Amino acid sequence: xxSVTQLDSHVSVSEGTPVLLRCNYSSSYSPSLFWYVQHxxxxxxxxxxxxxxxxxxxxxxxxxxxxKKSETSFHLTKPSxxxxxxxxxxxxxxxxxxxxxxxxxxxxxxLIIKP
Amino acid sequence: xxxxxxxxxxxxxxxxxKLTVTCSQNxxxxxxSWYRQDPGLGLRQIYYSMNVEVTDKGDVPEGYxxxxxxxxxxxxxxxxPSPNQTxxxxxxxxxxxLRSSYEQYFGPGTRLTVT
Numbered sequence: 001x002x003s004v005t006q007l008d009s010h011v012s013v014s015e016g017t018p019v020l021l022r023c024n025y026s027s028s029y030s031p032s033l034f035w036y037v038q039h040x041x042x043x044x045x046x047x048x049x050x051x052x053x054x055x056x057x058x059x060x061x062x063x064x065x066x067x068k069k070s071e072t073s074f075h076l077t078k079p080s081x082x083x084x085x086x087x088x089x090x091x092x093x094x095x096x097x098x099x100x101x102x103x104x105x106x107x108x109x110x111l112i113i114k115p
Numbered sequence: 116x117x118x119x120x121x122x123x124x125x126x127x128x129x130x131x132x133k134l135t136v137t138c139s140q141n142x143x144x145x146x147x148s149w150y151r152q153d154p155g156l157g158l159r160q161i162y163y164s165m166n167v168e169v170t171d172k173g174d175v176p177e178g179y180x181x182x183x184x185x186x187x188x189x190x191x192x193x194x195x196p197s198p199n200q201t202x203x204x205x206x207x208x209x210x211x212x213l214r215s216s217y218e219q220y221f222g223p224g225t226r227l228t229v230t
Contacts, residue, residue, distance in 0.1 A: 009155070034218070042223075043205065043221045043222060043223045043224050044158075044205065044219075044221040045221075046218050046219075049218065090157060090158065103160065103219070105157040105158040105159070106157055107155060107156060107157040108157050
């Protein structure tokens with residue numbers, strides 16, 4: 001069965017330091033993988049997605065993620081955190097089940113930026 | 116502007132009083148869905164619709180109904196709301212349910228409180 005595990009419920013970093021948000025997945029097929037961001041009291045916005053092209057995916061706001069099939073991981077990184085990055089981040093796996101696709105959401109990681 | 120709209124954005128109601136949350140998209144998308152978001156649980160899908168007159172249950176459909184009479188609209192109906200349906204609800208749309216790589220577009224959310 002497909003699943004997504006975000007290994008940290010909260011990550012706290014200082015402004016200007018690197019960000020790492022971890023995501024592991026399990027999938028029976030060839031999945032697509034997404035990272036969504038949700039700022040406080042806002043809706044969800046797509047950060048980036050992997051769809052079986054390049055394994056290193058660049059997204060908006062300087063974020064990127066690397067698809068590692070051998071490790072079944074899709075960790076989100078950013079070289080230098082900014083205060084505006086404080087938000088909740090969701091890792092999502094999209095996979096085919098029968099003739100439809102199914103979205104599996106991680107529980108989310110709250111990113112806290114310290115000044 | 117391409118968007119998904121939901122109404123109302125905030126609703127406080129009492130147990131047992133039927134309510135409908137409307138959702139509309141202007142992107143001619145075939146696929147629409149409803150999620151609820153609860154702390155620590157991420158997003159859980161309630162119902163989805165692959166196209167007009169085609170709807171199916173997601174992970175947590177109990178206590179909810181949907182209809183898809185027109186492509187652009189996908190209302191969520193709570194016939195007899197209960198306090199455990201207090202949550203933040205998101206409507207989404209995307210180009211197709213058959214391709215796992217398509218991005219979901221999110222509405223702004225509806226915060227529902229059932230007392």
